[in-house]
Amino acid sequence: MAIILSINSGSSSVKVSIYKSAAQGHPPTQLADASISGLTAPPAQLTYERGSEEIKNQEVKGIRSNEDACEYILDHLVKDGGLSEIASRDDITHACHRVVHGGDYPAAHVIDEDTYHHLQDLTDLAPLHNASALAIVEACMKALPKAKNIAYFDSSFHSTMPKEIETYPIDPEIAKKNKLRKYGFHGISYAFITRSVAEFLKKPESETSIIALHLGSGASACAVKNGQSLDNSMGLTPLAGLPGATRSGDVDPSLIFHFTHDAGKPSPGSTKELHISTAEEILNKKSGWKALAGTTDFGTISSSSDPRCKLAFDILVDRILGFIGSYYVKLEGKVDALVFAGGIGEKAALLRKRILEKCRCLGFEVDDEKNDKAIEDVVQDIGKEARHRTLVCQTDEQFEMARQCAVGLQTK
Numbered sequence: 001m002a003i004i005l006s007i008n009s010g011s012s013s014v015k016v017s018i019y020k021s022a023a024q025g026h027p028p029t030q031l032a033d034a035s036i037s038g039l040t041a042p043p044a045q046l047t048y049e050r051g052s053e054e055i056k057n058q059e060v061k062g063i064r065s066n067e068d069a070c071e072y073i074l075d076h077l078v079k080d081g082g083l084s085e086i087a088s089r090d091d092i093t094h095a096c097h098r099v100v101h102g103g104d105y106p107a108a109h110v111i112d113e114d115t116y117h118h119l120q121d122l123t124d125l126a127p128l129h130n131a132s133a134l135a136i137v138e139a140c141m142k143a144l145p146k147a148k149n150i151a152y153f154d155s156s157f158h159s160t161m162p163k164e165i166e167t168y169p170i171d172p173e174i175a176k177k178n179k180l181r182k183y184g185f186h187g188i189s190y191a192f193i194t195r196s197v198a199e200f201l202k203k204p205e206s207e208t209s210i211i212a213l214h215l216g217s218g219a220s221a222c223a224v225k226n227g228q229s230l231d232n233s234m235g236l237t238p239l240a241g242l243p244g245a246t247r248s249g250d251v252d253p254s255l256i257f258h259f260t261h262d263a264g265k266p267s268p269g270s271t272k273e274l275h276i277s278t279a280e281e282i283l284n285k286k287s288g289w290k291a292l293a294g295t296t297d298f299g300t301i302s303s304s305s306d307p308r309c310k311l312a313f314d315i316l317v318d319r320i321l322g323f324i325g326s327y328y329v330k331l332e333g334k335v336d337a338l339v340f341a342g343g344i345g346e347k348a349a350l351l352r353k354r355i356l357e358k359c360r361c362l363g364f365e366v367d368d369e370k371n372d373k374a375i376e377d378v379v380q381d382i383g384k385e386a387r388h389r390t391l392v393c394q395t396d397e398q399f400e401m402a403r404q405c406a407v408g409l410q411t412k
């Protein structure tokens with residue numbers, strides 16, 4: 001039996017789901033779910049679910065970093081008498097880590113000394129995303145000596161993007177030397193979405209083409225052609241494309257030099273090991289909904305009559321429409337479904353309605369009654385009989401990593 005931890009280390013939270021898999025090739029079943037949130041706004045809070053047992057937003061003291069949070073969760077799992085599968089840390093056989101930037105890795109990778117150093121080198125390309133995940137990888141390598149650590153990359157799913165889509169029109173030599181190209185992200189989620197939608201439509205994945213929207217605190221769009229990524233709105237880093245909770249998304253690249261004269265200087269958040277420029281700090285952490293509407297919660301934005309919230313809402317609708325139009329043409333109209341996912345995609349019915357009203361010209365038609373219902377299934381239909389389907393998918397990055405781990409499980 002394999003006991004798999006799936007770890008999603010974010011900018012303000014660490015989420016860990018625990019699964020067991022009976023034997024090689026068996027799909028995982030979830031045993032428990034733990035998360036510590038509020039890492040950037042202490043006190044941190046623990047949420048834990050195992051069967052009907054539940055702890056909600058319990059304050060935990062002394063948690064200062066993602067590693068602290070992970071250590072706390074490991075302790076909690078071992079001490080939970082009801083979780084008989086984990087009596088000691090040695091019972092954990094696999095730790096799956098979501099690493100956002102995987103550079104040229106086209107697939108998940110077991111983390112050994114070499115991989116670890118290669119991932120450290122990539123941190124310079126995506127300091128805001130990779131650093132906290134790597135800190136946890138290092139902590140798990142020490143804390144779980146019996147477990148195999150495996151990195152799953154957000155970028156891997158997009159390794160099928162054609163040259164003309166992944167190449168930036170800049171000096172090719174410098175681009176090659178500095179690894180400057182479009183990578184694309186949220187790929188663990190898009191892998192889950194593509195497989196789940198294909199199952200829902202009863203089609204082979206290799207014949208399924210969709211436009212998918214992963215709308216969470218980071219947001220992106222993806223064109224999937226015959227089961228493979230054709231294009232993603234994110235770029236060299238997750239900053240490109242759609243705006244997010246604290247990210248600007250696409251702006252004129254020269255804007256930042258007019259915004260501040262300090263753009264190229266190290267940000268106050270930089271350390272000796274980790275270099276973050278003021279430009280990166282502003283566009284990644286001090287923009288988006290936070291800057292426009294004073295909140296990072298899109299639930300508040302969609303239900304507020306405050307003109308600042310209304311503008312933020314309209315901007316997201318506009319930018320999403322731009323990608324839907326572009327991807328519809330790139331897929332030559334051969335689209336099985338438009339799929340909404342992520343916290344916002346799953347919960348913001350009004351946003352879906354506004355977007356779908358504008359997409360009627362392409363053959364998508366919202367069914368208001370279905371759209372207003374809570375989303376309970378993994379994939380749910382919200383469209384009327386029309387040329388194309390419209391769906392919502394409850395994406396699950398932790399499950400996708402555990403599934404890939406269980407399916408390809410190596411026991412050595």
Ligand SMILES: Nc1ncnc2c1ncn2[C@@H]1O[C@H](COP(=O)(O)OP(=O)(O)O)[C@@H](O)[C@H]1O
Pocket residue numbers: 010215216217218245296297298299300302342343344347348
């Ligand atoms: N009722 C709601 N309506 C619209 N958006 C919501 C609602 N509830 C939560 N959200 C949004 O969902 C986001 C979280 O989405 P999620 O995919 O879980 O994010 P993350 O990228 O942090 O994993 C929140 O930041 C919030 O903006």
Ligand SMILES: CC(=O)OP(=O)(O)O
Pocket residue numbers: 010100154185186216217218219238
């Ligand atoms: C890639 C990315 O933006 O991830 P997240 O939405 O979790 O920040």
Ligand SMILES: [Mg+2]
Pocket residue numbers: 216217218
């Ligand atoms: Mg996310």
